[in-house]
Amino acid sequence: MSSARMSEWTRCSSELLAKLISQFCTENLLQPVDNRLDLGPVSYTFAATRGAFGSWRVAPDSVRRTTAGILGNDESEVATDPVQFLVDAADVLGLDGSTVAGYVAELASTLAADVRMASTAVPRSELLDRHHSRLEGHLTGHPLLVANKGRLGFSADDSLRYAPEARTPLRLVWLAVRRGLAEFRGTPDLSEHSVVGRELGPDALEAFRGQLVDPASYVWLPCHPWQLDHVVRTQWARELANGEIVVLGEGPDDYLPTQSIRTMVNISQPLRYQVKLPLKILNTSVYRGIPEHCTLAAPMITQWLRGLWYRDEILGRLGTELLGEVASVTVRHPQLSSAPGIPYQWTETLGCIWRDPLDPRLHPNETAWALAAVLHTTPEGPLVEALIDKSGAAPREWISHLLSALLRPLLHLMHHYGITVNPHGENLAVVCGPEGLPARIVIKDLVDDINISTTPILARGPEPDSHTRVLPRKPWPILRQYLVDALLLGVLNPLADLLEETNLLDPETFWALTRGEIDLYTQTHPEYAGRLAATALTAETFTQYPLNAYRLTLGYTDLATRPPIPSTGRIPNPLSAVEPLPPLRPW
Template sequence: MLFQNEIHEQLNAQDWKEANQQLIAKMLAEYMYEDMIQPEVLHSDGKKRTFELSVPSGKAYQFDAEQRLFDSYDVSKESIVQIDQGVEKEAESAIELLVDLKEIIGMSAETTGHLIKELNATLIADVHLLQKTDRTSEQLLSADYADLEGYMKGHPWITYNKGRIGFGYDEYLRFAPEHQQEVQLSWIAVHNELASFQSVEGVTYERLLEQELSKEERRAFAQEVEKEGHNPEDYYFFPVHEWQWKNQLIQHFPEEIAKKQIIAMGEGNDVYLPQQSIRTFVNKSSTDKHHVKLPMSILNTLVFRGLPSERTLIAPKVTELIKGMYEKDDFLKKECRVILPGENASINVDHKHYSAVKDTPYQYLEMLGAIWRESIYTYVEEGEQAITLAALLHEDHKGTPFIQAMMEASGLEPEEWMKKFYQVVMDPLLHYLYQYGTVFSPHGQNTILVVKNNQPHRLAIKDFVDDVNVTDQQFPELADLSDEMKTVLRTEPPEGLTQFIFTGLFICHLRYLSHLLEKQNLLSEKTFWQLLAESIHHYQERFPELEDRFKLFDFFKPEMTKLCLNRNRMVDYGYADGDDRPHASEYGCVTNALASFKKPSKLTT
């Protein structure tokens, strides 16, 4: 009951100190990047800077950091010391640093209090991850896609990246992806007057159910509905997460449960493994079956992890849009051979009372539904292996980077490996942007790298429903987009659309990969970003007829608007219940390292 064994074993002083020092280094680096703190430079030596940050309490923090491109810093956690009344000691408390920064950053007491809670939850998870020493980076090269996700350490940029507010410690141990606990999903029946089913062409509700449930399961679930005196044909069957059922659905839908409009039917037979997003599950009993995305009303990395109703309703249509572009485009289909695991079906249930209230907090509109996404395993060919892009930032308990092990196993030099990587990743992303005015959010969690012989081979992109956006320009390729699609999908001006790749991939993922490769003496950051620029130029030289769009979506501007992922919670949004999900804050500009590799606009064929 008290988890005394886990607590005594996991939460020990040595690992607690290590987790805190790692987080302090991250906080200093990211708050500097987002211009929330401006420490004084005491002295410089090449790229190395020694900083001092004075705080209102009279203390000061000193630390060393290497200056990186894109206005970034790589802070040395070993160098961080706290000076209090002339006494110097190691800085060991991320929470103390947060409190010391409250006035400097301008956080409210309410925000600071809630953030202490999120940082403590993050630190508890970090301690558990420090003790995950069963597989080295080299051993992870052969890990299954779903298993590999359980080794990831969370968002590289957001400092409160594993807050998971709503979980108790027991639920954290059971449902957090790093614990890799297989779960059976509970199934409910919801009357078709409340629920709506949507699917791509060729997928019916009956066909979906036949694929996901055995005949025996379908019969047993139907009998549960019949026991309550109702006709199973009047209901939609779909899974829910146990946590959501116990903590949200019973409390928010008691009337529907009382009237048997929602009927609990029991667990399905298949076992699933939670992925990085916590709410997406891979079927381990049958890898050909869909991956299932379910709402979980926990607060994690800025938002409640529900399923927005308007996007759940339109998910299959977005899949048809994205795949329709692919099917008619030989470059995407035959050359890139990009993989697009479609969101083939969805069920949405609105809450009749919350949805009737104007400006109701968004989390109450995202509580009940399901999305079925095609399994990545159904696309992977012999000799191929799918890995989450986030894995490229992973370092094992010995400090060996996953990407270093992969490069060594590939037989390629780091520069050659990265050339292949950029071609595989950038070609399809750029083509969707330039040719179709359509962009994904290709961060580490949404993007899957398919390797062959440990070399980059193909790209897979997922999560269309949350992260597909389109241009606000009059592109003929989008002329047939319905008003419904335009309403639900975000339409963005040119820089806004460019930002999904610039910030989503370059800043949010590649920035950290360049730090890692530089630190390991595998590849200089200048070469790293030059190779990226060359991959963009290579694409543009291939399609000179799109030159006007290259200027429209310009990755080589000297500066780009700086989007911030810590600032928006800490300064702009706080923890207020708004009617829409928080979006990245805009604050100042970031120096674009790609600008130095810009070529003259006149393209030659």
Template sequence: MTPLTIEPLDPARDTPAVHAWLTHPRARFWGMTDADPTQVRAYLDAVVADPHQDGWLGRADGTPAFYVETYDPAHLLPAGTYDAQPGDLGMHLLVAPPGAAPVPGFTSAVMAAVMRFCLGDDGDNDGDGDGAGPGERGAPRGLGAARVVVEPDVRNTAILAKNAAAGFRVLHEIDLVADGHTKRAALSVATRTDHATSPLGTGWTGGHDPHPHLRPDHAAHAHRHLVAKAIAELTHERLLAPAPDGRDRYVLDAGPSRYTFTATVLPLDHWVIDLPSLHRTRAGRPTDLDVLDLILELQPTLAIPDDLVSLYLEELASTLAAATAKRHRALAGGPTASDLLHATFQETEAAMTEGHPGFLANNGRIGFSLPDYQAYAPENQPRVRLTWVAARREHTHLALAAHLDEPTHLAQALSPDEHTAFTRRLTDRGLDPADYHLLPLHPWQAAHRLPVTFAADVARGDLVPLGPGGDEHQPQQSIRTLYNLTRPHAPYVKVALAIQNMGFLRGLSPAYMRDTPAINDWVAHLVHTDPTLTDTGFTVLREHATLGYTGDAYHRTAATNPHRKMLAALWRENPVPRTNPGDRLATMAALLHRDHHGHAHATALVRASGLHPHDWLRSYLRAYLRPLVHCLLAHDLVFMPHGENLVLTLRDHVVVSTFIKDIGEEVAVLGPRALPPTLERIRGITPGREKALAIFTDVFDGVLRHLAGILDTDGVLPATQFWGLVAETLDTYEADHPDLARGLAGDIDLRAPTFAHSCLNRLQLRNTLQMVDLTDQSASLLYAGDMPNPVARTRVPVP
């Protein structure tokens, strides 16, 4: 293509050429076809003299070929016709009439060059990437506009088509008056991204690429990790049985594919697969690893229902996409495992990459677009403002902890400015604020559900949108729980988020939450008055306020449904105000985190502490395992103590105490002990062998198995010694509480030879829409025989 350059207009020099172009019939929409050279000269002089306009001459291979005017649209377009934005630049373009031999594509090339000139700031006006066009001495660098504005005559279909090809979007039609003539114009704009992704732009490259994380190298890394995890966890759950093929070598046949790898098998059938050793062949030929292919190859073995397999694949594809995005972000400068030794609570929270260590499809988030993911996923460390609505009191239920009244709750939940603004907005509508509760919504929920799913409620005034709050929040790993960055001592807020993730629609039940503060009060009183628990520093983060809306049609259906869980919120205590100076907070998920170099944070903690690994682990088990064992054996009380539900207090890189959270939905009493009548829903009478699974499944299998694998793989602590220290913790507890060693009913044996092997992925594979019935979780469980207990009484003592 002929080199194109752009330089400042010189009326004395350029009038003859521009006059010939303006008076040609092709330029009739400029309205100057009858102008003589003197009039054109006067016109160009006026453009150059106007501080709000500039004229430019374009050359093709050094020959004058087009004329450009740029202007400030805020000054030159009539008031009320145009909503100005910072960085806007108006533009008019006139291309010289074609000669005897028109050049195909010339006008398109000129339009592309002019757009690069208007939007660019690197002076690369000829498009050759060198930052300057030939013969551009004295020419300005690109004009650096954020958005180009044009207003062509609506009858000029040729330029309208060319504008569309350059990425312009028509906002609306306006009337423009010049020299007594009225022009009906198509007011149009194009941003940098609009142009770059247009037919005349460079495409989705560089900074304009909407998904730079979806690169082959990132995807290959994510597939390798997920295929290894799939083989390891599904083998752990006894759905697969890789065959030995020599020392530490295994083979797995899956449909037409064969997978070979090296692995170490640790206690609890924990498979640690060496990632570089993992290879796939088809018909004897090397083939790329692909976790979606693996699941399809294994579908008959995994017994995934045909009507649900596509949804499981979508959750897995979303998990893959998130893994590529996390890697892309980490490689651009994410914190290492060692960096996290001194990171803040929220910096550590945002650095987590794995999600649930056992579930394969653990970042489903079905319902999120890519912009949603970028705006709300915790690993992106976004700053999120909640959207507030006023919900009519007669259709809502506010439940408060015993120590809390409504004014105190509101003072904690909202800043004074927020409360004042929302009260004023209600009174401005003629509504009485006393008739409403103030309910926060996730901004995604407010955009996707409030005006559509609850359109009738908004229309009749039972829900009154109030707009975004002022406080900025950071989503936690559980994604619908948000930490207040503006007021760091404010409570957490947890809101409904109607996306599908890990086998559930992530809502909040107003019915369940009516009793949540009372349940939390009861549990907190029990925990905080038990000397054994207070001695370990085990503390409850109470959910002390809940609010749910039930005035919608979905609460009047015969059967319960997910739509009943879309408008609710709870507020939870914040651990930050209860932390001593010098101590550091991190969710327990951080102990299972490996950074983008493969380095484990737990290993970094042990080494930085200066303690022998035995002593570091003893401190952690005393803070984590001992209180959970005591709650079970002394109170028949169990939690869901996975990585995100525990907040660790670290002192000098050593775990010294823990906060337990997510009480209302996930706590249970497994025996006949007395409960207030309103709390009976948390009771579940079960035999001792099933009670013990609260430790065996949720603690041993769900957390400690993975930590033992990390420390063993990193050469910090052999897994046999790890489990010996777990047994030692149980021994110490039994010595301190010989009367409770087998629980209140004497039917719990945490040192039994085996325990029932409850499996998580089996639940999701069976029904990815709803893994378990929350009203009867025990009956929903799936088992795969018995698992040898790594702390059975026949264990080998710690050296």
């Protein structure tokens, strides 16, 4: 390994170790005393600061590992290895051997991906001009999950070919699946033939039809090439042999994966649909299949939400966009789907969801980027600094506009309709106007992340799943938690830290502007006083749901369902005591 490559590896490894210690301490998995962790025969010391919500920020170059030397003296050295730290901490964390090994594999995969990204990083100025579909491959992943690129199931070659940071276009393979085994569903305005025809075009459509004796007796759907090779050709070998599944061939368009890996954006024909496909890999805590209830319900949920959306004056005025999941194909395994207790990774292997594209929603001279972009850092500095500079606005003004664009529609959805989405950095996109200021947001990933209040809400009308429940019902404090965990903790808190580190905006001002948005909504909508009291976004504390502890607690045993994340106490809320600052954008 060259000295430059080794230096890059050491830097990325040191940063991952600092993130590991930071998050484990934030989640109270480890409890340092005077910035020191005693792990039996080994101890670690580090420099750290505390952020909002009880979070820790460990300085990457400050970590040292101390062990007892053979002569009884302590031996201390600079520590950069997250794998060694996890092994050292395993007993204190109460981890068994299989959990240690599984998490080490995820850490190692994440580190390798981080190094690949560092070695192919482009200047910050170039990222500003990237189309949103091509920017995705430069973003560094979940800010709180340490092993955020675990991807267990991918080989090294697979990662080089199919991971977002590979930035390599791929073509989807189309399958024909016998009706009865497969089922198409779409919104009322879409037929099966219109979706397939739109996605393939006349030439590919005709070529594929020529391979089938009776094309109408099959449902057609795209499949990820990795899934075809690793799952379909093995798990579905009988159906391939007897003609119930036919491999038609590659589609005509190039796609790029988003940060979620399994969602593909068409870069040949940007007006065609995005496609969400199952991948039988373990990544960010769960296997990335698509549950049957999601494919079946997606168009129905989209149609229901569209009805609310298009009638809503506030969402219309805010310009908030909804990328509907407009069509789907469900393929049930003929044996496993009806057998009890089958781990979900084996029953979610075939199917797809087609989602509206983003580009047609943009007005002239507007730009869009995934919300996660505000947390991205480059050797020249954070991307958010360049976004602010490009607009010509002061940092406080730009951030105030960002908070307005994010919070107003999300607060309205939650309190007017009793609906919450999962507003993390992948699921929201920010649209900037011609002047470069954040103006509005785009919401996606609906059916798997929509929750509604257990309290009936007249404004949302009858839910579309009254016969077969797919929309989780949650009490107000739990409904609130999606906004708290995904947006406040998952995006805004690390953004506040980043702005402080670069002297763009101090945390008190940041949280005061955030509180100002909540107070403005409260003052503007006194009719929701009871609901606002129940969500209590300015309460002294919130419930803690530790994402990293979830994986360590579950281990790597196959499970029939995705279990919920257990709560582990309370965390302080920075919005509780801060003096609000009025938003710069009027309501």
